[in-house]
Amino acid sequence: MQEFMDKKLPGIIARIGDTKSEIKILSIGGGAGEIDLRILSEVQDQHPGVRINNEVVEPSAEQITKYKELVAKTSNLENIKFTWHKETSSEYQNRMMEKKEIQKYDFIHMIQMLYYVEDIPATLKFFHSLLATSAKILIVLVSGTSGWDKLWKKYGSRLPRDDLCQYVTSSHVTQMLDKLGIKYECYDLLSTMDVSDCFIDGSENGDLLWDFLTETCHFNKTAPPDLKAEIMKDLQEPEFSVKKEGKVLFNNNLSFIVAEA
Secondary structure (H helix, E strand, O other): OHHHHHHOHHHHHOOOOOOOOEEEEEEEOOOOOHHHHHHHHHHHHHOOOOEEEEEEEOOOHHHHHHHHHHHHOOOOOOOEEEEEEOOOHHHHHHHHHHHOOOOOEEEEEEEOOHHHOOOHHHHHHHHHHOEEEEEEEEEEEEOOOOHHHHHHHHHHHHOOOOOOOOOOOHHHHHHHHHHHOOOEEEEEEOOEEEOHHHHOOOOHHHHHHHHHHHOOOOHHHHOOHHHHHHHHHHHOOOOOEEEEOOEEEEEOOEEEEEEEO
């Protein structure tokens, strides 16, 4: 993520605030704000002195509280106005449609949140419609070349998911954007995740990793033994992971999709 922020993001946001006295940014699924503040810092660097209106759509009250706490202890945010909306992207979309007062934005980012959207094409179409002239949307999610893609394709139908979680990768999203006629560029970032603890009996971190990999609470303790054994075997295969210095490193490649107005 940091590599993208350092090398690609400056060029992406270089033109979004041209000739404007205020830059409007919309964060969808802003979480606790760590990535948002890094993005805002880059916007400040690219457009010094320009006012920034940063709106955040985040359904978790706990995350919003953490976000506000982070803002409170971060310096150099004087020219940024923060507004938080405790709602899902779908709730925000419905509220805006009912108001019939569509706000336009100069930069919208949707980072690791499309997995939790019911109608992804409709969501992409709606938020793309909110882009002002020369504006851009940044979408971040797992790559179609990642181990996630292979894991979900092979085992998705057998995993008892606990909540709404779509098995979607950048390959699916770019196909949707093509059908919508939306122009975009896609950058892949090589990334790995250490899943070695999944193979250690009694490891608390291993249990959490299993839950994360399968989107299932207490998977390690409740999954059918044959299913767990199959996944354990595959996690060590080259198409899923690499082994390095005694560790099993899962292919966690990310894609950064930048769509234009």
